[in-house]
Amino acid sequence: MTTTSRRYSSKQQNGDSAAEAWTADDVFDNTYREKGGAQPMVLVWRNIILMSLLHVGALYGLLLIPSTTPLTLAWTAVCYVYSALGVTAGAHRLWSHRSFKASFPLRVFLAVGNSMAFQNDIYEWARDHRVHHKYSETNADPHNAKRGFFFSHIGWLLVRKHPDVIEKGQKLQLEDLRADEVVMFQRRYYKISVVIFCFLAPMLVPWYFWGESLMVAYFVPGLFRYAMVLNATWLVNSAAHMWGNRPYDKAINPRENLFVALGAIGEGFHNYHHTFPFDYATSEFGCKINLTTAFIDLMCLLGLARDCKQVSKEMIVARVQRTGDGSYKSG
Ligand code: ST9
Ligand code: ZN
Numbered sequence: 001m002t003t004t005s006r007r008y009s010s011k012q013q014n015g016d017s018a019a020e021a022w023t024a025d026d027v028f029d030n031t032y033r034e035k036g037g038a039q040p041m042v043l044v045w046r047n048i049i050l051m052s053l054l055h056v057g058a059l060y061g062l063l064l065i066p067s068t069t070p071l072t073l074a075w076t077a078v079c080y081v082y083s084a085l086g087v088t089a090g091a092h093r094l095w096s097h098r099s100f101k102a103s104f105p106l107r108v109f110l111a112v113g114n115s116m117a118f119q120n121d122i123y124e125w126a127r128d129h130r131v132h133h134k135y136s137e138t139n140a141d142p143h144n145a146k147r148g149f150f151f152s153h154i155g156w157l158l159v160r161k162h163p164d165v166i167e168k169g170q171k172l173q174l175e176d177l178r179a180d181e182v183v184m185f186q187r188r189y190y191k192i193s194v195v196i197f198c199f200l201a202p203m204l205v206p207w208y209f210w211g212e213s214l215m216v217a218y219f220v221p222g223l224f225r226y227a228m229v230l231n232a233t234w235l236v237n238s239a240a241h242m243w244g245n246r247p248y249d250k251a252i253n254p255r256e257n258l259f260v261a262l263g264a265i266g267e268g269f270h271n272y273h274h275t276f277p278f279d280y281a282t283s284e285f286g287c288k289i290n291l292t293t294a295f296i297d298l299m300c301l302l303g304l305a306r307d308c309k310q311v312s313k314e315m316i317v318a319r320v321q322r323t324g325d326g327s328y329k330s331g
């Protein structure tokens with residue numbers, strides 16, 4: 001998208017205008033030092049029970065797939081992609097990283113998809129995500145991958161947060177989120193929006209329009225799809241922080257993981273993403289295995305998005321030579 005994108009030099013990456021000063025808050029802070037002493041884990045039984053029930057329901061949905069009509073399966077795929085975009089293009093690339101600008105109708109579209117994904121409201125998601133980038137793999141990272149696969153995948157949602165997450169998170173710049181009326185509206189009406197878009201709409205559409213049974217409609221496009229999107233997202237925090245190459249920066253844990261990128265519609269190129277968090281494509285390979293980038297490009301074509309930030313090729317090559325692990329393959 002040459003007409004709508006802005007390519008960045010290393011000077012600009014560090015933030016060269018007051019308007020973009022907030023971007024410092026998604027860049028790793030290497031001045032942070034862990035405090036000593038272990039913190040006891042406080043289990044949140046409500047979450048443990050609800051997450052267990054969700055996954056049992058999702059497994060039952062999986063068993064129902066052979067008796068699901070093709071139309072309902074297609075609808076399940078639509079709900080998967082729409083809720084995934086609400087996270088990838090919405091909460092992640094737009095609201096956490098401000099890697100492009102979106103018009104009001106597009107922000108509303110993405111906020112609805114985000115409620116359909118039911119992964120906490122956009123404000124909370126972006127706050128946790130900025131603190132994840134800034135204090136990656138420390139106690140102040142909500143899903144610190146140094147605490148193991150289970151913790152970074154789902155465990156972090158089943159216990160109280162480490163106090164450092166809250167302490168450091170409270171120092172983040174979040175004015176841009178508070179100034180966005182769509183973000184604040186979604187936060188205010190979050191619970192009802194989840195009931196409508198994550199559970200009722202996926203279930204009632206196939207039942208009303210083509211006579212699917214309410215049982216199949218609840219378990220397949222409802223619970224099964226919801227659990228699949230959750231796990232595809234969580235794999236970015238777990239698998240993509242553990243397995244894969246590090247062509248851009250071998251000193252950090254996040255990796256390039258193709259398998260994760262497939263399920264997470266383009267979000268598995270995590271070594272690139274943590275190295276250049278402001279790039280709207282979260283990868284240097286454009287739309288390749290990156291449905292989210294294709295979607296944002298389409299929105300630019302339709303005039304609904306603009307100002308996509310992109311890293312220049314020279315900057316990528318310089319970084320690869322300086323800090324890469326030697327596995328870099330161009331294109
Ligand atoms: C879910 C989220 O699944 C998934 C996020 C994944 C992120 C992935 C990122 C990867 C890259 C992108 C890839 C996308 C790929 C998508 C692919 C799609 C196919 N800063 O939280 P509380 C303060 S959610 C500053 O209750 P506890 C704040 O004052 C699933 N302050 O802490 C807050 O109050 P408020 C569904 C912070 O008590 C207060 O503390 N949801 C911060 O320790 C209390 O906060 C669930 O399962 C901060 N970072 O409880 C619910 N954090 O909010 C899960 C907190 O009013 N959550 N504060 O301002 C919970 O139940 C709780 O958060 C808890 C911790 C039990 C985990
Ligand atoms: Zn990460």
Ligand code: ZN
Pocket residue numbers: 092096097129133273277
């Ligand atoms: Zn990110």
